[in-house]
Amino acid sequence: MYSAACDHLRRVDDRGSYAELHLTLECDRAGVVTSRDVDEDHCAAALDRWLRAHPGRTLTELVVTTSRVHNGSFAPVVDVLARHRPEIVRLGLGALLFPDFERGDHAPTTPSGDGSSWRLSVPLDRVFAAVPALGELVVQCNDIALVDTGPSRVWPKTAHLRRLVLRDEAIDPAVVSALGAGSFPRLESLELWLGRFGYGWGGSARDLLPLLNGPGFESLRRLTLVSDVSDELVDVLADSALGARLWSLRLPFGVLDADAALRLCERWSAFGELRRLDVTGNAIPAAAARALRSKAPDVVNLGRQYVHVDEDPYFAPPLVSLFDAWSSDTCDGGPRH
Structure with a gap:
């Protein structure tokens, strides 16, 4: 839906030698909205004009x-980045609020054919190939995808990336394996x-093994996992190469229960460098929570637990902002840059 009246530029600060830029895939239009109010090509053209200037x-x-x-899709935007190869310190792609893929307060004009199937896609491997010097990347969508899925796939070099945040409603295990x-x-x-890793893909904690034991993460010290996976998660983490060197392990908004808390207590020694364990927003009963906290009161953050009488824990993470992701790494005793 190209229109000369569309303005995809939300904010720009380019008065000095450095710049900050915020664009949107959406075309400005008041009232109800549908998927036809997105024009990723027009957004990419706006970015192209700015980079040329x-x-x-x-x-x-x-x-x-x-x-x-x-x-x-963010693919046209990524294509523009690949052509210009700009130096970018921090890149954010996706929904401002996550997960927010329902119709919400905006009723589409054709309710039977629009809105409920919205899909927001980011080609992750092409992002890394387009901006290899990237320092931080935040992605919030419901389709983090790989363009190159062949057996001879070579992951783009990411020698400068210090922080990576990938938020998906149900991430494909193939993406985890590729990482x-x-x-x-x-x-x-x-x-x-x-996300709904188990429900959506039949994924399990063992699908994390290529990442947790991968040789390419020698500097990684802070790990956050948010998912509907509980079975074997603690043991998979404890037995992994990464688990022993983590300073911060965050497992918030999941479905960890009394059994998982007990297993954390039993495997505590496997996390020898841990300075922060955050299990906020799970389903750990009071007695199990107290036992876990007693292992290291200064390390364990229980936050609020959601225990439902006569119900199994269910996965229902809160809405989070893309901009909050820039500052979501809180102090855990490690160095800051």
């Missing part, structure tokens, strides 16, 4: 988002919202 400018922050219509085969020599912090 500012050659060589370093972007300290580039954010391309959706706010009302979480539908479309495990990659090389991230400077990556210090990894946040994976696997």
